[in-house]
Amino acid sequence: xxxxxxxxxxxxTVAKRNSIxxxxxxxxxxxxVFMPVMFVLLFGYVFGSVIDIPGMSYRxxxxxxxxxxxxxxxxxxxxxxxTDDLQKGIIDRFRSLPMSPAAVLIGRTTADLxxxxxxxxxxxLVGLLVGWRIHTGPLEALGGVVLxxxxxxxxxxxxxxxxxxxxxxxxxxxxxSVAIFPLTFLANTFVxxxxxxxxxxxxxxxxxxxxxxxxxxxxxxxxxxxxxxxxVWPMQHAVLASVLWIAVLLVVxxxxxxxCYKKATSH
Amino acid sequence: xxxxxxxxxxxLATAHLRAVLTSRPRPPRPGPLTTSLVFGRRTLLKLKHLPxxxxxxxxxxxxxxxxxxxxxxxxxxxxxxxxxxFLQPGILVQTIVMITMTTGSALNADRVSGVFDRFRSLSIWRPSxxxxxxxxxxxxxxxxxxxxxxxxxxxxxxxxxxxxxVLAAVALVLVFSFSLGWLWTTLGLLLxxxxxxxxxxxxxxxxxxxxxxxxxxxxxxxxxxxxxxxLNPITxxxxxxxxxxxxxxxxGQVGVVLLWxxxxxxxxxxxxxxxxxxxx
Numbered sequence: 001x002x003x004x005x006x007x008x009x010x011x012x013t014v015a016k017r018n019s020i021x022x023x024x025x026x027x028x029x030x031x032x033v034f035m036p037v038m039f040v041l042l043f044g045y046v047f048g049s050v051i052d053i054p055g056m057s058y059r060x061x062x063x064x065x066x067x068x069x070x071x072x073x074x075x076x077x078x079x080x081x082x083t084d085d086l087q088k089g090i091i092d093r094f095r096s097l098p099m100s101p102a103a104v105l106i107g108r109t110t111a112d113l114x115x116x117x118x119x120x121x122x123x124x125l126v127g128l129l130v131g132w133r134i135h136t137g138p139l140e141a142l143g144g145v146v147l148x149x150x151x152x153x154x155x156x157x158x159x160x161x162x163x164x165x166x167x168x169x170x171x172x173x174x175x176x177s178v179a180i181f182p183l184t185f186l187a188n189t190f191v192x193x194x195x196x197x198x199x200x201x202x203x204x205x206x207x208x209x210x211x212x213x214x215x216x217x218x219x220x221x222x223x224x225x226x227x228x229x230x231x232v233w234p235m236q237h238a239v240l241a242s243v244l245w246i247a248v249l250l251v252v253x254x255x256x257x258x259x260c261y262k263k264a265t266s267h
Numbered sequence: 268x269x270x271x272x273x274x275x276x277x278x279l280a281t282a283h284l285r286a287v288l289t290s291r292p293r294p295p296r297p298g299p300l301t302t303s304l305v306f307g308r309r310t311l312l313k314l315k316h317l318p319x320x321x322x323x324x325x326x327x328x329x330x331x332x333x334x335x336x337x338x339x340x341x342x343x344x345x346x347x348x349x350x351x352x353f354l355q356p357g358i359l360v361q362t363i364v365m366i367t368m369t370t371g372s373a374l375n376a377d378r379v380s381g382v383f384d385r386f387r388s389l390s391i392w393r394p395s396x397x398x399x400x401x402x403x404x405x406x407x408x409x410x411x412x413x414x415x416x417x418x419x420x421x422x423x424x425x426x427x428x429x430x431x432x433v434l435a436a437v438a439l440v441l442v443f444s445f446s447l448g449w450l451w452t453t454l455g456l457l458l459x460x461x462x463x464x465x466x467x468x469x470x471x472x473x474x475x476x477x478x479x480x481x482x483x484x485x486x487x488x489x490x491x492x493x494x495x496x497x498l499n500p501i502t503x504x505x506x507x508x509x510x511x512x513x514x515x516x517x518x519g520q521v522g523v524v525l526l527w528x529x530x531x532x533x534x535x536x537x538x539x540x541x542x543x544x545x546x547x
Contacts, residue, residue, distance in 0.1 A: 030466055035473070042477040049487040051342045173465070174322040178330070185334050195341040 007100040014094075014107025015114070018081060022115055036070035036123050043190060044130050051191065055224030063123075063132040064144075064216035065189035068209055070123055071152035072184050074116045076176045078108055078156040079163025083172045086164070086264060095265055105257055109156040116152040120145065135221025144219030147242055151212045154249035161253050164260035188213050193235075194228045205232040208245040214238035299392040306399020311406055313373075323369060324407050328362040328415045336422060339482065348423055355424045356509040357481030359415045360440060360501060363408050364476065367444050368468035370404050371451030372461040379460070394540055401448045408444045412437050428514030436511040439524055443504050446528035449535035456542040475501045500527040 043066070044059045053061040085091050085104075094104055124132075134141045159176060166172050186203050187193070193204035204210050215238035217223050234241035297305075314321055335354060340347030374397070377383055386396050416433065426433050451468060458464050478492065479501040485493045496502050503523045510516035 030470065035469065038470075038473055042474065045489055045492050046477055046483055047339070047343070049489070050483050051339075178322055178326050181327075181330055182334070185338060191338055191342045197337055197341070197347065200337050 003100065007102040007106060010099040010103030011106030011110060013099075014103050015110040016107075018107055018111030019114055021081075022077075022111065035073060036066060036119060037126050039069060040066050040123060040126050040130060047190070053192065053224070053227070055226030056222070057131060059127075059131045060133065060222045061192075061217070062190060063127045064220055064222055065187075065213045066127075067120060067123060067148050067216055068151070068187075068213045069184045069189055070119050071116050071148055072155055072180055072209065074112060074119055074152055075155035075159040076180060077115060077159075078112045079159035079161075079172050079176055080169060081108055081112070082160055082163040083167055083169040086167055087169060091265055101261070101265075102258065105157075105160060105261055108160060109153060112156050113149060113153050116149060120148060132222070136219060140219045140221070143239075144216045147212065147215055147219065147239070147246075150246045151208075151242065154246045154253070157253040157257050158249055161257040161260050164257060164264045167264060183207065184209055188235075192227065194230065205230065205235055208242075208249070210234065211238050211241040211245055215242040296390060299395060299398075302391040302395035303398040303402055306396050307402035307406075308399075310373075310400050310403025314407070321407075321410075323366055324411045325414060327365070328358075328411050329418055331362055332358050332415055332418050332422070335482065343483065351419065351422055351424050353509075354482065355415075355419045356436065356512050357479075357505045358419070359412065359436065360505045360508055361476045361481050362415050363411050363440050363444050364447060364501065364504075365472055366408060366411050367404070367447050368451055368465065368472060370400060370448045371453075371455035371468055372464040374400060374452055374455035375458060375461045375464045378456065394543065397452055397539060397543060401445055401452070404448060405441060405445060408441055409437075412440060426512040426514075428512050428516070432511045432514050432516070435516065436508040439504065439507055439511065439521065443500075443524060443528055446531040449532055449539055452539045453535045453542065456539060475499060480505050500524075500531075503527060 040063070043062055047062075048058045051058050082091075082104075091104060095101075162176060162179070163172050166175055186200060187207045187209040188204055189209060193201050193210060196204055211234045214235055218238055230236065332355075335358060336347055336351050340350035340354075344350035344353065377396075383396065416437075426436075428435070450471075451464070454464050454467055458467065478496055479499045480496060481501070485496040485502070488496060503520070504527070507516060507520040507524045510520050
């Protein structure tokens with residue numbers, strides 16, 4: 001068995017272990033599943049009446065943003081899981097086994113991808129209940145889901161790197177929140193970026209979260225002809241910009257997380 | 268088996284022994300206030316040694332104030348300046364009540380690490396570890412208040428109630444936060460891991476802060492949601508804080524907040540003490 005096959009088979013085993021762990025951790029399941037649902041209901045009804053979106057309901061506009069927010073929040077689990085395993089010494093046990101070192105990271109990110117699939121499915125159902133609809137064909141809709149999951153996977157590697165760099169679960173909790181909060185809110189997630197003050201608009205327009213959200217809106221058909229047209233490249237070519245962002249994140253953070261993993265486990 | 272007797276001490280050795288052993292009476296047992304303050308100091312020392320724990324008190328208030336002012340200001344109120352006058356008292360409330368959640372997870376971490384078992388062996392007032400933790404956290408809440416207010420003033424917030432109104436608002440927030448802290452101490456002793464405490468705390472706090480009048484006037488919400496918002500303690504606190512900063516606070520508004528504080532302490536302080544006795 002070559003190195004790649006070994007990494008994949010061992011990765012699947014570790015992913016299975018992580019999935020079982022997630023299923024047994026009710027607080028983790030709850031935070032990933034119910035938190036986004038809470039956001040759908042709270043933002044949908046609290047801000048729904050006061051934020052005006054030309055040509056469509058606020059809830060339809062907001063849902064793709066909530067999907068992006070959810071997968072971004074879901075990526076925190078990757079980093080937290082790695083720091084937790086590091087602290088408890090489980091990774092030291094893995095090191096003593098005849099298994100691929102890459103399997104720990106592959107298994108972790110794969111398990112969290114499965115978790116994100118569940119999260120998106122639940123949110124989609126809640127979205128349908130509050131009035132969200134897909135106005136495009138099944139292929140575009142599937143493309144939207146795949147794009148969101150690919151972004152979730154890329155962000156998992158980012159958070160994995162961060163987790164392996166800080167190594168302490170408590171510290172990671174604080175640092176990841178400070179990273180994810182602005183990333184998801186300083187975007188077009190809840191409000192059209194055209195309504196933001198100029199400095200924030202520039203940040204929002206070039207934020208990867210905005211590109212993913214805009215791409216999801218286009219692929220699900222949650223856009224309106226009455227909405228203002230953005231003259232920035234990532235907003236005009238949102239799907240392509242999203243694919244590029246995902247590729248860049250993976251190219252940078254997969255090797256970086258492997259390097260951080262080696263550093264964290266070399267005593 | 269005969270026991271060998273120790274040789275008698277000579278006079279010099281006796282003199283040395285008397286010199287090191289004090290003949291003064293034992294100092295009185297420290298009172299509840301003293302021990303609580305010592306534990307409060309311990310909470311602050313933990314921050315000194317782990318300054319990254321201050322992120323929630325320093326970075327979060329700044330982030331929340333800036334983000335909600337500029338993110339929703341234009342979309343909700345038409346201008347960020349107008350929205351800031353409405354939002355700022357609410358942001359003060361949201362920031363500080365969100366910070367209170369760490370009380371429970373920190374307490375749970377202490378419980379899991381076994382340090383509470385060491386505290387049990389000390390001849391001190393039993394609840395002082397809990398009361399002290401809440402008092403120590405009070406300093407964190409105060410720091411959060413200062414950061415939010417300073418930033419808001421820089422952004423252009425001008426409280427009509429003046430310094431007196433601002434101080435009254437801060438006092439209300441701190442009293443409420445101390446009272447709410449007892450809920451988290453109960454959860455901290457009830458749940459198994461700090462992560463579980465954090466997750467459950469978020470489940471409680473997110474609906475309480477968002478389904479309130481912090482960001483939006485409840486009149487704009489659907490009827491059923493408006494009714495829920497009206498029953499929310501955070502709504503009552505925000506109303507009182509807004510009124511205090513605007514110089515229009517009434518005794519009724521303050522009374523409702525203090526009543527909520529009494530309910531929180533009345534329910535969760537005994538629950539915490541009971542759990543503390545049972546589990547420790």
